[in-house]
Amino acid sequence: MDFTPKKRLSLDQYLNGIKNGDKIILSQAITLAESALASDRKMADELIVHLLSGTGNSMRIGITGIPGVGKSTFIETLGKHITSEGFKLAVLAVDPTSTKTKGSILGDKTRMESLANNPDAFIRPSPTKESLGGVSINTRETVLLCEAAGYNVIFIETVGVGQSEVMVKEMVDFFLLLMLAGAGDELQGIKKGIMEMADAVLITKADGDNIKRTQQAQSQFQSALHLFAPSSAGWIPKVLTCSSLNDEGLTEIWELIGEFQQTMKKTGYFEENRKLQKVNWLHHEIKSRLESNFYNHPLTSKNLAAIEKKVISGEISANQAAQKLLSAINHEK
């Protein structure tokens, strides 16, 4: 952990800055919420509590797809449409780091140049380090902070590698899967779990001599999606095509999202889903705190290394060891 003192604002400075839509202060508040320092976390918690009544008024949209599918270009082009219609857009990234290399997959966001210079858009690159409790919890807080700052459309971008999609699905209203034409059956097999979560599939790069393949893929995916049971909300996922290059199909996907939102609000599913997500967040937060309380406990620091050694040597089982460590703390209280 990094214990170098950081420049922090006062609670009031954060509150006023966010309410006034100050992008720099919003960025600093997100950094605060991403921090692992106890003092930062405490202030971030307070900040969220004070802003809570001004949150929730956005359309939260998850966008996923494998590297190369064209997520950045799509987000740039759609972002231009949305902001020109008067919406304020925040683009966040959930970046699952590679298990082995711990490297960043999404990389920096400098590639979204035109959005970065758009006064009605706010782009937040991925958190650079894994904090206790995981990226997802920070992203939930970031969503609330952006909403409090007046952003009414939130994009949460991730790559199609499995676990991060589940996280993102749990914090958005609409989940959009970007796919390429020309992917075989094998690909569809892998993506099944992710396709099941999608509210719409968008086939990108429908331009030049790729148009025909895109149309074929569209009907293939549409039939594939029919294999799944309709979602509890009764929404049947749609498959659309687009060309970010030629700016085609962007209006259609935005209209579809609007249609989804209207329908879901009418049936009450929109609110139901938000409620469920809040409860899920609570349980993520509980688990995160249970772990951090345990691992930061002085008795754990004192006993852990010796007990790990016994587990390694085969003197005791992992289960016995866990039992010992936990009862040490429970008896002390």
Add this chain to the structure above:
Amino acid sequence: MDFTPKKRLSLDQYLNGIKNGDKIILSQAITLAESALASDRKMADELIVHLLSGTGNSMRIGITGIPGVGKSTFIETLGKHITSEGFKLAVLAVDPTSTKTKGSILGDKTRMESLANNPDAFIRPSPTKESLGGVSINTRETVLLCEAAGYNVIFIETVGVGQSEVMVKEMVDFFLLLMLAGAGDELQGIKKGIMEMADAVLITKADGDNIKRTQQAQSQFQSALHLFAPSSAGWIPKVLTCSSLNDEGLTEIWELIGEFQQTMKKTGYFEENRKLQKVNWLHHEIKSRLESNFYNHPLTSKNLAAIEKKVISGEISANQAAQKLLSAINHEK
């Protein structure tokens, strides 16, 4: 949870049965270890402790690949080779259930008919329900039970959907990825995280008019694997091809696994990896117990519903709510 009384053996009956290699008693002991009942868990813990010194003497091999890649046929054919060489083989499955449908992906194991009737093979189908703490913990215990029963080769089978691979990688000595020829760049993009974990890639169905494509895929995957940094053990993953149908390439993959084992034992990495895995298991077990202690606590049962309501209504934040629930328990002690 199912509270109907179950027929259980005594500790001694389990111990003797397992030490004598009795498949039926081994199965019953695994069922005990998979149970969520506190009394079952306690006995399973004791059983493991008593058997601990007789465990660890196997080659643990993870086998993954998307549905349709031919895992069952491969396991059947390789299993026949291995058992004819005098090894005793246990085949276990880690079955990640679909997030939405909760359906089983791997299905039942009746398809491995010849292995099922092989006296030197033991096939354990996937656990049928998710238990607190997850499938992975049960599978670790199942591995130990099988080893204590004399099985010296363990296959842990899973499907290529992301999270389960990480789990399996954490409990095996060798991780084998089965792939099909003809998969495009898109597929490789998705599989990158899993390919990074593989000690070998095996391209299946190298028969008939598929042979040329398999060879092309072999050289493609071999170059792709060179893009990754060599593993900490210094092993460079190999790419092989096989035809389970024509029984070709099976000897080669088994020899490669043998070569890996020898090399890793010489460098000490084999033992290092096992040690690391034991420590990981301890930490999984700690997390699982922290959660189950919290959620089974009477004060949690008493307070949770009311606090969830406040989170839903936006009266308090998820973080405040978690704080309240945890301090209730801590103050009571």
